[in-house]
Amino acid sequence: MTNHEEAAPVRPLTLAWVSRHLEVGERIVRSEALHGGITAEMRRLTVGTRDGGTRELVLRTFVDPFFVERAEDSLDREAGALTVLTGTGVRAPELVAVDPTAAHCEYPSLLMTHLAGRTVLDDEGLETRVPLLARQLVAIHALRPSPRLSASIEQGSPRWRPREYVALTTADTVVTPKGADAAAWAAAVDVIRRPAPPYEGRFLHRDFHPGNVLFDVPPRRPADARITGVVDWAATSWGPADLDVAHCSTNLALLHGPAWGLRFAEAYEEAGGVLAADASERLYWQVRDGLAFSEEVRSVAQPWREAGRTELTTRVVEERLDTYVTALMDAPG
Template structure:
């Protein structure tokens, strides 16, 4: 389905005026890459560097009109947990009253997206460590957003493109069962390598918090594993899980959340090459490679349980 998106080639005057009220004189505005469902800009002011997100995906806004409020609340919480690694909210235009689109203005976090590490294992270990730190913090009493699966498990059908129709039937059936108990925390809900910033070999930031919600931590683990499989293969996802369990010994792995994450990530398919991977230098992936890796992963998930 094509998503109707409001295109903006430059910052409108209304947005510039709002930015000036928040930051003072604006020196430069630079579009940032990697954002696929919103517009993202680096704002250089006289005494501060900030990031502006404009929500321009009308289909998404129709479903979730509180996107700016949601991200701001998520950032407020996460900044308390990881103050040096999560942007601080500077201003919010929840309804687009000033910017014509809902907007969040946040502090700039130094670092770069690195999805082609020279040595994979330390990189995976660092990812697992920061996620376990995030999951170690109980959620506040008041947080209005709660986990839901992106796929309607009651209506899922086995896709024609898969070479494992029997495993798909099994995965769909298991996903329709009662979810197992899992630690409930505020989860990022879109934790994967493109949303992580690095500096000097260490993680310096976690960004894109608009999907954060109270939910089972296995969802964050499962979603990151899906991305790692697509980028590197099954072994990378297994190493990440090993390190996560080491850093969070109270975590009890269950197949269920990996299967739900798989269906959310792949269905209806066939799998595509995520634009964010290409934006940050991964140019050797094809649809065929990604599909092959994900099909192997589904097979592996069931074999690992026998």
């Protein structure tokens, strides 16, 4: 019988739906909210097994009206990505069940396995983690979904791949931070007025950054850190490798300082990744992602503070974003 007191945060219909996807004799014994997400509620569910042990699952639920409207697409992308990733060298959760239209749950939901490890957002040890992040992203971009896996997602399709990437930021929606270098920002906005450069499509995570990568970091040997998995595949897309690299670069710049944002593209190439050959094309993707953050600084900074980076106020993040965008525009080439 389900422990309703421990599992109370999970809504009744959703709880019943989850229970139907457990093994015979299993029950939910605990529910814990996971923090750090922006678009959805995340919960870790502890499941009691028939042999007296436990295992853990993760439940993603879209509840905000803005994101509920987009949940079907996001959950279809994530379900497809998790299915394709099974058996590859990229460690990701395994799909258990998905209800993208809330046919069974109160809200659109996805149930998946839980991965060991934790997110690490501290500055300490960054020189070790950045190359690991770069190598992990190169591995993601190297994925070529097999026809066998494709068939389980989309019957009749010779090869499944995510939808084309979407970049919502436009030159007219950029929000220039107070006190920013007006000339640099104006020049950056002019960059994204141009048509997107041609590119060779790659399998993109589309939200790859330290908050979506799990690490095992031995307390006494931080240099022996290793990645245990990558989570949050709801934005999986098909597009230029530069876009994923730019997104992680911007996150590193805001979390750890602009110099780390500038460093990541180098680390990606050192790991064997291939970026646009033309400097102006690279700049386009870097600037497009940096400017996209101008519209959501507050929502980005809040989860970081909740995770312990209390010094990252909205104002501090805005200042780092300004420094980073200015540095991109000042870079030679």
